[in-house]
Amino acid sequence: MRDMKQTADPGRIDPDRADGDRADGDHAALPPAPGAERYPALDFANSAPALPGGRILDLLGTPAAATEWLVEHGLAGDGAALQEVCAARLRDLREQVRALIATRIEALPAPPEALHAVNDAMTLAPAAALLAWEPSLGLYRAQPHPADQVADRAMAVLAADAADLLTGADADRLAACGSAPCRRFLLRTHARRHWCSVRCGDRARAARAYARRTKAAATS
Ligand SMILES: [Zn+2]
Numbered sequence: 001m002r003d004m005k006q007t008a009d010p011g012r013i014d015p016d017r018a019d020g021d022r023a024d025g026d027h028a029a030l031p032p033a034p035g036a037e038r039y040p041a042l043d044f045a046n047s048a049p050a051l052p053g054g055r056i057l058d059l060l061g062t063p064a065a066a067t068e069w070l071v072e073h074g075l076a077g078d079g080a081a082l083q084e085v086c087a088a089r090l091r092d093l094r095e096q097v098r099a100l101i102a103t104r105i106e107a108l109p110a111p112p113e114a115l116h117a118v119n120d121a122m123t124l125a126p127a128a129a130l131l132a133w134e135p136s137l138g139l140y141r142a143q144p145h146p147a148d149q150v151a152d153r154a155m156a157v158l159a160a161d162a163a164d165l166l167t168g169a170d171a172d173r174l175a176a177c178g179s180a181p182c183r184r185f186l187l188r189t190h191a192r193r194h195w196c197s198v199r200c201g202d203r204a205r206a207a208r209a210y211a212r213r214t215k216a217a218a219t220s
Pocket residue numbers: 177178179182183184195196197200
């Protein structure tokens with residue numbers, strides 16, 4: 001159930017190029033972008049990375065892959081199994097979070113549909129585990145939702161984290177990786193950092209060196 005509406009927004013994923021193939025060594029070598037360990041919403045936004053050839057690896061591309069991603073991020077229990085409709089909702093929310101990050105970086109107006117999507121996700125389910133009390137257990141925290149609503153809760157947590165990221169002190173350090181075809185976002189660790197990974201930095205430097213050599217050859 002992919003949204004086929006295409007816009008010129010470079011932050012959007014082209015569904016024709018996305019796939020759910022997780023068995024890809026290229027991705028396994030790529031560590032989370034700076035800041036993505038601290039903000040699950042940033043890792044969520046980066047969950048459909050472009051591989052060096054430009055092909056998109058969608059880590060939420062299938063129900064199994066999306067379930068695995070949620071389990072890895074502590075947003076679903078081991079027994080969880082998302083349906084495709086939930087995986088598709090996660091992918092839709094990801095695109096809206098990407099649109100908000102991209103417009104925040106460019107200091108452009110926030111797209112209203114992205115604000116609605118994040119606010120809907122935040123209010124659909126409580127993000128927090130609720131406080132409960134039983135005679136045998138005393139006070140304890142409990143997930144308020146049955147297992148079939150695991151996606152709602154995960155989306156609430158991710159949307160709330162995105163709202164924190166976009167309005168907190170770190171928002172000014174958000175950047176898009178400057179090494180094409182990479183499309184990951186990062187938190188700059190220093191003012192001049194524009195790459196999400198060593199690999200992207202090396203590739204960008206190699207591309208610059210190649211451009212210099214080509215230009216030198218053309219003018220000599
Ligand atoms: Zn990158």
